[in-house]
Amino acid sequence: MNRRAAAAIVAICVSIKMRRRKKRSVWVKDWIKRRAQLGAYNQLLSELKNEDPECYKNFLRMKHDDFQYLCNKISPAIKKQDTNMRLAISVEERLAITLRFLASGDSYRSLSYLFRVPQQTISKIIPECCDAIYRFLKPNYMEVPSSEDCWKKKSEDFKNKWNFPNAIAALDGKHVVIKAPQHSGSLYYNYKGTFSIVLMALVDANYKFIYVDVGCNGRISDGGVFANCSLSNALSNGSLNIPPPMPLPGRAKYVPYVIIADDAFPLKPYLMKPFPFRNQPGPNRVYNYRLSRARRVVENAFGLLANRFRILRKPIELCPEKVIKLVTAICVLHNFLLERSSRHVYAPQGSFDEEIDGVVTPGSWRQDPPPDNILFSNRPLASNMSNESKEIREEYKEYFVSPEGEVSWQYRYIS
Known part of the structure; x- marks a missing residue:
């Protein structure tokens, strides 16, 4: 068969396929055209704002004033121009769709019925808005x-609130469960039997994220995730301007400012972890209790995040690149809402674990059954430890059982 004949056959096949393709009956469906009058933003949210502010806050996870502030902040990045054919979807509607998706985890189809916006349009709006939220809020609300x-201010907070001096942050990771990406094989398959990407986060004493690394595939071990993130490199080369070592209160030996983590991370001079295994001597158990107590901030931050933004409680049916945009936006929104006047809406009294004289009252986020992706657990222990790291941990242990460093209730929790 010569080239002309082959080209003719291809042209005929394409022509037949085009004829068989269903012709579009309408450009925009009638029920979508009525968005301006009956869509959720113009109708439902308007009613909630005027008649039931509490439900408005629950619907978007923030007050109207904060919603408007956010609209003004990200408007330059997501605003679209009207055309002769149709009016553009407003910035307010775009943001409301995005926030409702993050808050509820509803499908694009469900949101299209609620807001009277086509699914294909929503699939473009949400990643674009999440990207803008992260870029415009990060400089003010999530800077290292x-x-x-x-x-030093971070360290003072840990000392005053959690009785752990020279600590600057708590570190942990969270598997964000996703639908298996096409042709990815076992790349995103983790030890829990799900597909995921990893959120590695550094949290301060006030439950705020100060650093996040999102996107590493779930197959990589948590130690590997930390080793390959920019935070690990910055800590190793000393580029974070962390203050020089200082003695613990009432002690003479100088120890560096440290990050606190669990067993899955390596013990480093700048990274403290518990003594491994059970049946440890009493002072070691005291140290483990005090470290675990201070490290609770990162567990609470992750817990509240999944409680408020329910998209994190189910497998996300988007490609990893879009999931990264969603998760980074959620983390910076968490900080934004904690810092602004919406804190009592987003995290009212009792949201986080509370402790008085060692008696812990669980935060309200714990009332939800834990999702599969809540935290790393049952992981192999990292074991590479230098002598310097061990000496620093020993100094903390000695401090916690000394008159200067002990707290009255700690011995009740080491049996």
């Missing part, structure tokens, strides 16, 4: 401290 004074 850049000066020694800022780090």
Whole structure:
């Protein structure tokens, strides 16, 4: 068969296929055309704002004033121009669709009925809005401290609130469950039997994220995730402007400012973890209790995140690149809502674990059954430890059982 004949056959096949393709009956469906009058933003949210502010806050996870602030902040990145054919979807509607998706985890189809916006349009709106939220809020609400004074303030918070001096942050990771990407094989398959990407986060004493790394495939071990993230490199080369070592209160030996983590991470001079295994001596158990107590901030931050943004409680049916945009936006929104006047809406009294004289009252987020993706657990222990790291941990242990460092209730929790 010569080239002309082959080309003719291909042209005929394409022509037949085009004829068989169903012709579009309407450009925009009638029920979508009525969005301006009956859509959720113009109708339902307007009613909630005026008649039931509490339900408005629950619907979007924030007050109207904060919603408007956010609209103004990200408007330059998501605003579209009207055309002669149709009016553009407003910035407010785009943001409302995105926030409702993050808050509820509803499908694009469900949101299309609620907001009277086509699914294909929603699939473009949500990643674009999430990207804008992260880019415009991050400089003010989720920046890694850049000066020694800022780090010292973080350390003072840990000392005053959690009785752990020289600590600057708590570190942990969370598997964000996703639908298996096409042709990915076992790349995203994790030890829990699900497909995921990893959120690695650094959290301060006030439950705020100060650093997140999102997107590493779930197959990689948590130690590997940490080793390959920019935070690990910055800690290793000393580029974070962390203050020089200082003695613990009432002690003479200088110890560095540290990050606290669990067994899955390596013990480093700048990274403290528990003594492994059971049947440890009493002072070791005291140290483990005090470290676990201070590290609770990262567990609470993850717990509240999944409780408020329910998209994190189910497998996300988007490609990993879009999931990364969703998760980073959620983390910066968490900080934004904790810092602004919406804190009592987003995290009212009792949301986080509370402790008085060692008696812990669980936070309200724990009332939800834990999702499959809540935290790392049952992981192999990291075991590479230097002598310097061990000496620093020993100094903390000695401090916690000394008159200067002990707390009255700690011995009740080491049996």
